[in-house]
Amino acid sequence: MLLGCTLVRVLADGVRLSGVIVETEAYVGVRDRACHSFGGRRTPRNEVMYARAGAFYVYFTYGMHFCCNVVCGEADEPVAVLLRALEPTEGLEAMRARRTGARRDRDLCSGPAKLCQAMAIDREQNGVDLVTSADLWIECPMAAVVGTGSIVRGPRIGIGSGNVWTRRLLRFGLRGHPCLSVPFPREGVRKSESTRQVLGARASTRTGEGGGRVR
DNA sequence: GTGTGGATTATCT
DNA sequence: GATAATCCACACC
Numbered sequence: 001m002l003l004g005c006t007l008v009r010v011l012a013d014g015v016r017l018s019g020v021i022v023e024t025e026a027y028v029g030v031r032d033r034a035c036h037s038f039g040g041r042r043t044p045r046n047e048v049m050y051a052r053a054g055a056f057y058v059y060f061t062y063g064m065h066f067c068c069n070v071v072c073g074e075a076d077e078p079v080a081v082l083l084r085a086l087e088p089t090e091g092l093e094a095m096r097a098r099r100t101g102a103r104r105d106r107d108l109c110s111g112p113a114k115l116c117q118a119m120a121i122d123r124e125q126n127g128v129d130l131v132t133s134a135d136l137w138i139e140c141p142m143a144a145v146v147g148t149g150s151i152v153r154g155p156r157i158g159i160g161s162g163n164v165w166t167r168r169l170l171r172f173g174l175r176g177h178p179c180l181s182v183p184f185p186r187e188g189v190r191k192s193e194s195t196r197q198v199l200g201a202r203a204s205t206r207t208g209e210g211g212g213r214v215r
Numbered sequence: 216g217t218g219t220g221g222a223t224t225a226t227c228t
Numbered sequence: 229g230a231t232a233a234t235c236c237a238c239a240c241c
Contacts, residue, residue, distance in 0.1 A: 027233075059226095060226090061234065062234045063224035063234095064222070069233090112234075113235065114234090156233070
């Protein structure tokens, strides 16, 4: 479970940037049409998806943006979670400097490309091991555990349409949080679906056992 | 507040 | 050559 955990980045000059993960999307591997590894596709770009859980997968898109994912499968099991939004908590000054154009602090990291810009994440961080890196990791203190009632889910963003994978509710967020990238269609989870889907959410966004860092 | 279109390039077909 | 897990500015309500 990544929601509620904190992404931490330490810059070369020692400045520390961090934010609480408030929105994610699951990309569940070779069966998922919207996933870069669909059908077992393996290229230089998505090679990191085939690493073991804890690897950081950064890719470039739309000619000008970076997006970042946490790989969460075993080796050769290309499954990852896209980080879509953070609530900035440390280093706001540096984030504002990098995100000229963000009018409010809540918009510093309210999108997958925005958070990469704010957190100084680009190609350099592709393939970083979040478990051992000294300048990029995820902290998951027990106090950050999020109750299932605080989670909303909906269809993933920007992946076209036309098959069941575009409709599956694989986007997750903290209910009503001001830093979400896009509002969720309806701020709730239908009772008939909640139990099964929340269990699915936890399975697909979990990257390993608890502890100081995710692995 | 919502909706539209432009920016700009790695990657794969 | 087409596509893309996007963002931003601007127009309009």
